[in-house]
Amino acid sequence: xxxxxxxxxxxxxxxxxxxxxxxxxxxxxxxxxxxxxxxxxxxxxxxxxxxxxxxxxxxxxxxxxxxxxxxxxxxxxxxxxxxxxxxxxxxxxxxxxxxxxxxxxxxxxxxxxxxxxxxxxxxxxxxxxxxxxxxxxxxxxxxxxxxxxxxxxxxxxxxxxxxxxxxxxxxxxxxxxxxxxxxxxxxxxxxxxxxxxxxxxxxxxxxxxxxxxxxxxxxxxxxxxxxxxxxxxxxxxxxxxxx
Amino acid sequence: xxxxxxxxxxxxxxxxxxxxxxxxxxxxxxxxxxxxxxxxxxxxxxxxxxxxxxxxxxxxxxxxxxxxxxxxxxxxxxxxxxxxxxxxxxxxxxxxxxxxxxxxxxxxxxxxxxxxxxxxxxxxxxxxxxxxxxxxxxxxxxxxxxxxxxxxxxxxxxxxxxxxxxxxxxxxxxxxxxxxxxxxxxxxxxxxxxxxxxxxxxxxxxxxxxxxxxxxxxxxxxxxxxxxxxxxxxxxxxxxxxx
Numbered sequence: 001x002x003x004x005x006x007x008x009x010x011x012x013x014x015x016x017x018x019x020x021x022x023x024x025x026x027x028x029x030x031x032x033x034x035x036x037x038x039x040x041x042x043x044x045x046x047x048x049x050x051x052x053x054x055x056x057x058x059x060x061x062x063x064x065x066x067x068x069x070x071x072x073x074x075x076x077x078x079x080x081x082x083x084x085x086x087x088x089x090x091x092x093x094x095x096x097x098x099x100x101x102x103x104x105x106x107x108x109x110x111x112x113x114x115x116x117x118x119x120x121x122x123x124x125x126x127x128x129x130x131x132x133x134x135x136x137x138x139x140x141x142x143x144x145x146x147x148x149x150x151x152x153x154x155x156x157x158x159x160x161x162x163x164x165x166x167x168x169x170x171x172x173x174x175x176x177x178x179x180x181x182x183x184x185x186x187x188x189x190x191x192x193x194x195x196x197x198x199x200x201x202x203x204x205x206x207x208x209x210x211x212x213x214x215x216x217x218x219x220x221x222x223x224x225x226x227x228x229x230x231x232x233x234x235x236x237x238x239x240x241x242x243x
Numbered sequence: 244x245x246x247x248x249x250x251x252x253x254x255x256x257x258x259x260x261x262x263x264x265x266x267x268x269x270x271x272x273x274x275x276x277x278x279x280x281x282x283x284x285x286x287x288x289x290x291x292x293x294x295x296x297x298x299x300x301x302x303x304x305x306x307x308x309x310x311x312x313x314x315x316x317x318x319x320x321x322x323x324x325x326x327x328x329x330x331x332x333x334x335x336x337x338x339x340x341x342x343x344x345x346x347x348x349x350x351x352x353x354x355x356x357x358x359x360x361x362x363x364x365x366x367x368x369x370x371x372x373x374x375x376x377x378x379x380x381x382x383x384x385x386x387x388x389x390x391x392x393x394x395x396x397x398x399x400x401x402x403x404x405x406x407x408x409x410x411x412x413x414x415x416x417x418x419x420x421x422x423x424x425x426x427x428x429x430x431x432x433x434x435x436x437x438x439x440x441x442x443x444x445x446x447x448x449x450x451x452x453x454x455x456x457x458x459x460x461x462x463x464x465x466x467x468x469x470x471x472x473x474x475x476x477x478x479x480x481x482x483x484x485x486x
Contacts, residue, residue: 068324
């Protein structure tokens, strides 16, 4: 990979890479704006996030069509093919993150009608900032073929999971304190879970980068994730204890 | 597509199709067993579902490697390439469904320690049966290139969403009735959401089938889904009203 002879294939691949970076930029903005619309009760911004998702979907379709065209036309070598197939997977992950951001923005209009829940908005903002930074780094790692950075992104997903688990506990406490908190907490929990899933998709992108740069699947480096299904703290019926 | 000359490519493709059907069979069983383990409090069965997921992941890796090999070796035509790329996407959807089934099974051990919540277990069983049937039909539609059946699967996802929305309301009511229900309801809600997401992935498989058989993306036939973010019934703070 030291010497590059710029072939027709490479020019095509550059075009595809440019598209994935464009998609990535839109998705970073969608995460940021969705979180901001929630924090600042900005219904118009939320609306723009929802409307913007169509552009991402269109980009994904274009990227897939273009990738298929390049594969059919250029008959790339096994290694080049691996790059294209990985980029297609990345674009699918980005598209899913966009859906999740849209879903998040949808709840802005609902939550402003409800009582505010302690520091939940702040926690959500922190989670989404972390995911946004991870996404930026994952895409940088892809372009710069930086395996170490990609592995760093994978490791940071544990922080997001940790933030999620902490918030889940907090929400439970608020629900127990006052039944009027139950409905807003359910919505906030949805949002938290959405951000946590965005983190999983970013991790999946970073895993593709590790696979492309090292040839091995990171597989088991990625411990998992949503601890509410196995942490004993969540298995004791807190409600029975506290109320 | 009337006359088939059995080429090396077609034999390879058949191998890949056989693998996807094998994956599909494992996933159908995983959905069924995960739901059964919840309904019958069968912790050992839940354990088997969790352990079985590794086999699905391995099949997906194999399928991707094989698909990449076939593309590189046979340089398929644009149409044949589209089939392979679609099958790769389907396998990614199946893998995600497997993860969701595993996640669902993980909660069996927790829920048996908690108070039972009305008809929730029954509703979950019904949802998961519907998703399992949809998956079976989506895979049949793929093998038989049956566009009508694939479109039928896409339409049926709305029933799953409806079941989910109803259950969401029920869970809110139970939480308001007795705070001791909050923790189990949060877990049940996770499970319901997981099944609803399985339905989305099955729909995505069916959409691939429509794309392959008709050449067009079904796109907007698929209304969306989780109504708790836009249904006015969920936007009024029920808690404030009822308690």
